[in-house]
Amino acid sequence: EAGVTQFPSHSVIEKGQTVTLRCDPISGHDNLYWYRRVMGKEIKFLLHFVKESKQDESGMPNNRFLAERTGGTYSTLKVQPAELEDSGVYFCASSQGTADYGYTFGSGTRLTVV
Amino acid sequence: KNEVEQSPQNLTAQEGEFITINCSYSVGISALHWLQQHPGGGIVSLFMLSSGKKKHGRLIATINIQEKHSSLHITASHPRDSAVYICAVRGRETSGSRLTFGEGTQLTVNP
Numbered sequence: 001e002a003g004v005t006q007f008p009s010h011s012v013i014e015k016g017q018t019v020t021l022r023c024d025p026i027s028g029h030d031n032l033y034w035y036r037r038v039m040g041k042e043i044k045f046l047l048h049f050v051k052e053s054k055q056d057e058s059g060m061p062n063n064r065f066l067a068e069r070t071g072g073t074y075s076t077l078k079v080q081p082a083e084l085e086d087s088g089v090y091f092c093a094s095s096q097g098t099a100d101y102g103y104t105f106g107s108g109t110r111l112t113v114v
Numbered sequence: 115k116n117e118v119e120q121s122p123q124n125l126t127a128q129e130g131e132f133i134t135i136n137c138s139y140s141v142g143i144s145a146l147h148w149l150q151q152h153p154g155g156g157i158v159s160l161f162m163l164s165s166g167k168k169k170h171g172r173l174i175a176t177i178n179i180q181e182k183h184s185s186l187h188i189t190a191s192h193p194r195d196s197a198v199y200i201c202a203v204r205g206r207e208t209s210g211s212r213l214t215f216g217e218g219t220q221l222t223v224n225p
Contacts, residue, residue: 031211033212033213035213035215041217042116042118042215042216042217042218043200043202043215044215045212045213045214048211048212056212059212091156091157093157095211101211102147102159102162103147103159103213104159105149105156105157105158105159106156107155107156108156108157
């Protein structure tokens with residue numbers, strides 16, 4: 001079975017530019033999560049989709065971040081305009097259900113804003 | 115203060131040593147996860163625990179729900195075990211099923 005795929009693996013953009021990250025979850029996994037690790041800090045939750053609906057977006061830092069999951073398949077996370085503090089590694093994870101199911105993580109996208 | 119605390123932050127061992135990484139948490143949980151991240155790599159799920167003990171190869175994970183504490187043990191450590199080990203919990207009161215993470219433990223096993 002294919003795992004969770006994220007791309008790009010790395011992105012370097014200038015402050016003020018726009019970047020879109022993509023996550024393809026495992027086929028059939030209704031639950032999709034975005035997490036972020038900023039340098040020197042723990043991984044933190046951003047948001048959770050169940051199919052195409054946002055179940056919990058309480059971790060989104062501000063309105064420069066927009067996540068979508070059209071059709072309940074892949075998801076995109078857009079940062080517009082990017083700021084220096086947005087640099088970090090963005091992880092996506094998917095799971096089949098919410099109750100005590102394991103998670104499968106992607107390899108992450110390392111975003112550097114200069 | 116983070117809801118999930120790991121110790122130590124960094125650990126260096128010689129090949130063959132027995133290793134223990136600790137995780138304490140301050141909230142009621144429905145599950146605790148141990149994850150592994152190799153340099154430049156993605157995150158791999160090692161264990162999901164809600165009680166007791168699990169073993170997979172040289173890895174053993176235990177949890178004490180009353181004490182809100184979990185340990186990850188590696189027996190006969192090997193240089194390929196060098197990675198960041200991360201403890202994460204799913205809070206019982208948490209909306210949905212999001213995880214709260216510890217900062218991770220950087221393990222280096224020297225030959």
